Amino acid sequence: MVTDYYLPTLGGVQTAIKAHREELMDAGHEVAVFAPLAEPSPDPTVVRLPTARGFAPDGYPFTWPLRDAARQLERALAGFDVVHVHTEMFAALAAYRAARALRIPLVQTMHGRIDVYTRAVLPLPAITTALLAGLHRRGLGAGPGSRAIRLDTSAPYARTRTARRMWRLMVSQAQRADRVIVPSTHFAAKLVAQGVRTPVDVLSNGLEGTVLAALGAPAERRPEPGAPLRALWCGRLSPEKRPEVFLDAVSRTPGVEAVMLGDGISRGAVAREAARMGPGRVDVRGSVSQADVLSAMRAAHVFVSSSFDFDNQPMVLLEAVAAGLPVIIADPDLSETLPPDGHLVAPRPDAAGIAEALAALRDDPARVAGMSAAAIAHRPHVTQSAHREGLIRVYRAAVSARSSR
Numbered sequence: 001m002v003t004d005y006y007l008p009t010l011g012g013v014q015t016a017i018k019a020h021r022e023e024l025m026d027a028g029h030e031v032a033v034f035a036p037l038a039e040p041s042p043d044p045t046v047v048r049l050p051t052a053r054g055f056a057p058d059g060y061p062f063t064w065p066l067r068d069a070a071r072q073l074e075r076a077l078a079g080f081d082v083v084h085v086h087t088e089m090f091a092a093l094a095a096y097r098a099a100r101a102l103r104i105p106l107v108q109t110m111h112g113r114i115d116v117y118t119r120a121v122l123p124l125p126a127i128t129t130a131l132l133a134g135l136h137r138r139g140l141g142a143g144p145g146s147r148a149i150r151l152d153t154s155a156p157y158a159r160t161r162t163a164r165r166m167w168r169l170m171v172s173q174a175q176r177a178d179r180v181i182v183p184s185t186h187f188a189a190k191l192v193a194q195g196v197r198t199p200v201d202v203l204s205n206g207l208e209g210t211v212l213a214a215l216g217a218p219a220e221r222r223p224e225p226g227a228p229l230r231a232l233w234c235g236r237l238s239p240e241k242r243p244e245v246f247l248d249a250v251s252r253t254p255g256v257e258a259v260m261l262g263d264g265i266s267r268g269a270v271a272r273e274a275a276r277m278g279p280g281r282v283d284v285r286g287s288v289s290q291a292d293v294l295s296a297m298r299a300a301h302v303f304v305s306s307s308f309d310f311d312n313q314p315m316v317l318l319e320a321v322a323a324g325l326p327v328i329i330a331d332p333d334l335s336e337t338l339p340p341d342g343h344l345v346a347p348r349p350d351a352a353g354i355a356e357a358l359a360a361l362r363d364d365p366a367r368v369a370g371m372s373a374a375a376i377a378h379r380p381h382v383t384q385s386a387h388r389e390g391l392i393r394v395y396r397a398a399v400s401a402r403s404s405r
Contacts, residue, residue, distance in 0.1 A: 002095035004087035005060050006035035012315040013086055013111050022208040023384040036061040049091055058121055066139050069094035074101050082395045088114055088173055093139035096176055105398040108177035115166035116310045120240040125162050133165040151194050171195050178398040183313035186333040201394050206384030207318055214294050218324030221301045221372040222365055228257040229362040232300035234293055234316050237264035246306040247273050248351035253358045259296055263287035297323035302361055304328045308349040313337050318382040326371035328357045342374035
């Protein structure tokens with residue numbers, strides 16, 4: 001597996017790869033992970049790619065130089081049956097070059113909307129996305145160029161030039177794979193609508209056994225009448241995740257106490273706003289370990305996702321379900337990840353809508369208990385073991401497609 005992001009940094013891509021890796025290795029398969037790392041890993045199956053010094057955009061180590069990474073992968077991947085790429089930056093591009101040189105089948109998982117991410121995170125996105133798109137075209141190498149891709153520009157998410165650059169980047173990379181995995185139907189539909197013709201498999205992510213064991217047997221949530229509702233938010237503190245919308249919702253809802261986990265470019269603004277709300281309302285804890293995330297889930301009554309028109313299938317939602325937490329979402333597209341009776345879609349995706357959902361659960365402990373029971377019953381569906389055979393089928397299909405050429 002090749003990725004631009006891996007442990008010890010935390011995020012959905014990292015936890016998804018960890019789950020894939022653990023489940024496949026438990027089944028007797030040989031798995032190695034190649035990624036840029038701040039320091040070499042003590043695990044010999046986690047291999048450090050050439051990593052830039054003093055340059056870690058958004059806190060993530062960055063693969064550089066591309067040529068050296070591709071050469072390393074070309075040496076290291078010889079003998080592997082399939083290459084599974086999880087990202088779209090320079091580690092991914094190096095993997096495409098190496099797999100092409102070695103004629104190894106390549107599977108690409110599309111984890112997220114980099115059009116939204118780059119708009120939110122990159123400085124001067126109109127300029128920096130043009131630079132990134134150009135570097136990506138050069139790095140991807142020979143094959144159908146991204147300029148030849150005809151996008152559906154009538155789609156609301158593809159109307160700006162900046163967005164179209166990033167959609168061409170995603171589509172051009174997916175077109176070079178032998179198989180594409182997408183964890184959600186809503187994102188898969190967008191990719192197909194924008195021109196991806198590589199076979200696309202919708203295959204949910206899942207949680208590995210060590211995470212389920214760390215969570216333990218989940219307890220049904222039933223807040224005491226009149227007691228504060230304990231809400232948990234966890235993710236990257238960055239504009240595309242809309243942490244400020246969650247803060248605004250909590251400020252509008254007396255009787256709700258919140259914990260926020262994560263780090264990112266918005267942390268300073270989030271911490272200042274939380275402080276203005278007064279003691280006891282919002283505890284901004286910053287970056288924490290996965291163990292601390294799971295501990296916070298055990299202590300919460302409800303999990304809240306404030307992102308809208310960005311997330312694909314957040315791993316943290318799967319963790320919340322496994323912990324027995326009711327979930328409030330702002331984006332109805334995320335419903336497919338959750339048990340029907342275990343989540344609540346905010347009536348509107350703004351702070352007022354999320355506040356309304358929080359107030360509804362604050363005032364109805366029995367409803368919280370019922371949603372929690374539904375989450376607990378759904379727990380077997382969010383395990384990686386439930387999706388292992390589906391992943392192996394995709395690998396076999398990629399191998400078969402390549403061998404028939």
